[in-house]
Amino acid sequence: MFWADRIAAEIEERFKDRIKKGEPLLIRDEKTASGRVHVGSMRGVAIHGLLARVLRERGVLNEFKYEINDFDPFDGLPNYLPADQYKPLLGGQLYKIPSPDSSAPNYADFYGGEFMKVISDSGYHPTFYYSKDLYLSGKMDEAMRLVITNADRIREIYKEVSGSQRVSEWLPISVICENCAKVSMTQSSDFDGETVAYRCVPHELPWGGVGCGHSGRVSPFGGRAKLPWKPEWAAKWYVLGVDVEGAGKDHSTKGGARDVANAIARDVFNIEPPFDVPYEFFLVGGQKMASSKGRGSSARDVASLVPPKIFRLALLGKEINQAFNFDPAGETIPVLYDLYDKLAEGYKAGNDDDYSRLFTLIETDDRGDSKQKIEVPFLMRFSQLAFTVQMPHVDLYSAAAELKGSALTDLDRAELDERAAYAKGWLKGQAPEKYRFALHDTMPESASTLTAVQKAALGRVAELLEKATSPEELHTQIHSLKDELTIAPAELFAAIYLIFFGKSQGPKAGWLLYTLPRESTLVRLRAAATL
Numbered sequence: 001m002f003w004a005d006r007i008a009a010e011i012e013e014r015f016k017d018r019i020k021k022g023e024p025l026l027i028r029d030e031k032t033a034s035g036r037v038h039v040g041s042m043r044g045v046a047i048h049g050l051l052a053r054v055l056r057e058r059g060v061l062n063e064f065k066y067e068i069n070d071f072d073p074f075d076g077l078p079n080y081l082p083a084d085q086y087k088p089l090l091g092g093q094l095y096k097i098p099s100p101d102s103s104a105p106n107y108a109d110f111y112g113g114e115f116m117k118v119i120s121d122s123g124y125h126p127t128f129y130y131s132k133d134l135y136l137s138g139k140m141d142e143a144m145r146l147v148i149t150n151a152d153r154i155r156e157i158y159k160e161v162s163g164s165q166r167v168s169e170w171l172p173i174s175v176i177c178e179n180c181a182k183v184s185m186t187q188s189s190d191f192d193g194e195t196v197a198y199r200c201v202p203h204e205l206p207w208g209g210v211g212c213g214h215s216g217r218v219s220p221f222g223g224r225a226k227l228p229w230k231p232e233w234a235a236k237w238y239v240l241g242v243d244v245e246g247a248g249k250d251h252s253t254k255g256g257a258r259d260v261a262n263a264i265a266r267d268v269f270n271i272e273p274p275f276d277v278p279y280e281f282f283l284v285g286g287q288k289m290a291s292s293k294g295r296g297s298s299a300r301d302v303a304s305l306v307p308p309k310i311f312r313l314a315l316l317g318k319e320i321n322q323a324f325n326f327d328p329a330g331e332t333i334p335v336l337y338d339l340y341d342k343l344a345e346g347y348k349a350g351n352d353d354d355y356s357r358l359f360t361l362i363e364t365d366d367r368g369d370s371k372q373k374i375e376v377p378f379l380m381r382f383s384q385l386a387f388t389v390q391m392p393h394v395d396l397y398s399a400a401a402e403l404k405g406s407a408l409t410d411l412d413r414a415e416l417d418e419r420a421a422y423a424k425g426w427l428k429g430q431a432p433e434k435y436r437f438a439l440h441d442t443m444p445e446s447a448s449t450l451t452a453v454q455k456a457a458l459g460r461v462a463e464l465l466e467k468a469t470s471p472e473e474l475h476t477q478i479h480s481l482k483d484e485l486t487i488a489p490a491e492l493f494a495a496i497y498l499i500f501f502g503k504s505q506g507p508k509a510g511w512l513l514y515t516l517p518r519e520s521t522l523v524r525l526r527a528a529a530t531l
């Protein structure tokens with residue numbers, strides 16, 4: 001069974017009584033808008049979005065809410081921002097930090113907005129909300145009171161579950177300093193039922209935040225304080241009534257943040273924690289880069305490399321307990337297209353398996369209906385298409401029609417256009433050298449290395465090409481020259497690539513020769529034969 005169907009069935013089982021009563025389930029995920037968002041956060045979006053869709057298609061009412069956390073402190077300086085301007089702001093709240101440009105009202109809106117656009121462009125449509133609205137509206141107040149009054153129990157949970165120690169007067173609440181508006185450096189104690197005492201500690205924290213030294217007493221409610229993230233996580237489940245919420249592997253280890261939040265949910269809020277969906281990382285170039293580093297690894301950058309359906313395949317194609325490594329400079333993009341084509345062909349052939357199921361779920365966005373029949377266009381293999389778009393004299397539609405063996409439909413052409421646009425971007429960007437081809441106008445100098453048997457073979461290839469009636473037939477005939485001329489096929493193919501591209505590898509030789517402009521190709525082959 002496909003993983004999303006299996007998990008959806010488990011969710012249905014847990015909430016069967018509520019589902020029977022027609023109560024909608026709440027699915028939630030979040031991202032802190034601490035800077036440009038790493039693509040790894042898209043895996044959570046895609047997994048929660050897919051579960052919401054599969055549950056909906058199973059008749060289970062639900063809502064997927066996605067939080068942009070803008071109430072958290074600005075606690076790391078991204079390397080793409082001017083340090084002189086932003087370092088002094090460390091420790092303040094993200095929604096109060098200025099936006100890098102005038103397109104957004106603040107920092108969190110700028111990066112959160114950019115991420116929300118990637119989410120919707122990728123085909124996911126959760127209900128977005130900002131965490132500051134939870135706090136400023138007073139919706140968190142009751143939960144905050146429960147946390148503060150259960151500080152002793154929370155301290156014990158930290159110790160029991162994660163082994164960390166807190167001093168006895170510690171309160172799990174961070175007041176927003178009335179003097180400097182920073183939140184990271186304040187320490188709170190002595191809740192009297194309405195107010196807490198706090199101090200804005202004036203020494204520098206390891207990541208660069210510095211407090212102002214102010215101390216005072218204040219009511220922590222109505223947005224004047226925030227909870228530390230583990231109690232806050234449980235508090236959000238309680239306040240919003242979250243039923244399903246997964247988390248990345250980094251939070252899901254034993255004794256990790258999730259375990260602490262689960263214990264707080266049970267002991268302090270008296271609720272059962274949401275159904276968990278722990279999932280593995282989505283890496284870029286083999287690394288899980290922090291959001292503050294790594295150009296080219298942001299959600300925006302990676303999503304721009306492939307069409308949304310291929311991006312969804314990257315996000316959802318693996319079992320959730322397996323990591324996915326997206327290497328923009330490696331084989332990832334051609335491999336994803338090949339996988340997509342395999343899924344599509346299997347679906348078209350009527351296969352009723354996990355691959356076809358995956359295809360129906362990535363082909364349309366989260367509003368789609370996976371039971372609706374999908375018309376599969378002609379899919380030109382990405383490596384062949386990428387080659388074709390580099391050949392100035394070759395028409396993509398004609399080459400594709402030749403491969404298809406019949407005239408192209410509008411749907412075929414739309415798919416080709418989309419692939420061609422992304423292939424051109426890939427070739428301008430990080431495509432590996434082996435996929436790059438420039439047709440030489442004249443015989444490349446490296447042709448001087450051809451052996452006598454290679455030259456003789458090229459002469460025979462010219463004769464075969466002259467009479468060829470299909471790329472497949474030509475390829476078979478070229479292949480059979482190995483017996484006639486006692487030449488290894490690799491040696492023969494290398495000779496062909498050499499005289500056109502000055503390199504020893506290339507696309508399938510029969511197809512290549514058949515596709516290139518006939519006259520000049522014959523001239524080149526004959527010239528090579530007589531070198």
Ligand SMILES: [Zn+2]
Binds near residue numbers: 178179181182200212
């Ligand atoms: Zn302060």
